[in-house]
Each structure stands twice: as C-alpha cells, then as structure tokens.
Amino acid sequence: MESICRLKDIYKALYAYEKQFAEKAGITINEGALLCCMKDGKPKSANELADFIGLSGSRVSRIIHTMEEKEFILREIGVSDKRQMIFTLTDAGRKKISEMKGFNIDVNSLIGKLTSIAGG
Numbered sequence: 001m002e003s004i005c006r007l008k009d010i011y012k013a014l015y016a017y018e019k020q021f022a023e024k025a026g027i028t029i030n031e032g033a034l035l036c037c038m039k040d041g042k043p044k045s046a047n048e049l050a051d052f053i054g055l056s057g058s059r060v061s062r063i064i065h066t067m068e069e070k071e072f073i074l075r076e077i078g079v080s081d082k083r084q085m086i087f088t089l090t091d092a093g094r095k096k097i098s099e100m101k102g103f104n105i106d107v108n109s110l111i112g113k114l115t116s117i118a119g120g
Contacts, residue, residue: 009117017110024103025096027070030055030063032100035072035089039097043076043086072096 018029025032030053037052038044044052050060064087067073072093078084089097 006117010114013110013113013117017105021105024105025100027096028063030059031067031070031072034060034063034067035093035097035100038073038087038089038093041089041094043088045078046085046087049087067093 021029021032027035033053034049037049046057046060046064049064050057053060053063055063064073064075068075070092071090073087074090076086076088078086
C-alpha cells in the first residue's frame with residue numbers, strides 16, 4: 001500500500017511541474033518533447049516522433065495535431081512513400097524552440113522532490 005501512496009505523490013509532483021512548465025512555455029511537456037525531437041531542424045516521421053517522446057502512436061498523433069494547429073510544425077507527404085507523413089518545423093516552431101532555450105525551469109528541484117518521495 002505504501003508504494004501506491006508514493007506513486008500518487010510522484011504523480012502530484014510531476015503534475016505540478018508540468019503545470020509550471022505549461023504556464024511558462026505556453027505548451028505542454030509532451031509538446032515540448034516534440035519540439036525537442038525536432039530541434040535539429042531535420043524532418044521527422046510520426047514514428048520517429050513517437051519513439052522519441054515514448055508515447056503511443058495515437059497519443060502522439062493528437063500532440064502532432066495540436067502542434068499543427070499552433071503552427072509549430074508542418075505536415076508533408078513523404079517523397080519516396082506517399083503513405084508516410086513527414087513533419088518539419090515552421091518559423092514559429094523554430095522561434096518557440098529558441099524561446100524555450102532561455103527558460104529557467106528548475107528540473108533539479110523536481111528531481112530532488114522525486115528522490116525524496118521515492119526514498120520515503
């Protein structure tokens with residue numbers, strides 16, 4: 001039972017951190033992870049994005065859709081395989097990445113809190 005209580009505390013700490021991140025960045029952690037994957041400027045497939053983010057294809061599909069609506073990424077049809085969708089950063093996406101590089105969100109505080117909870 002104690003481990004379930006600790007897991008609940010971990011979820012609460014992660015939720016508080018994600019809320020802080022979203023307020024500062026204007027995007028969710030998962031949207032930030034998508035931009036992190038694309039920060040090299042190279043086009044990526046949906047599978048590459050899903051593998052990087054570590055979520056299911058359907059969840060990443062929703063994140064991609066949101067990022068397209070925010071005009072941070074652009075969907076293109078694959079050149080060699082017309083069934084494949086390729087995603088590239090827009091100017092707004094590159095600007096958001098630059099903006100995020102200047103953020104000072106304290107990850108060490110989160111790690112310390114999680115370590116404290118886990119050691120409980």
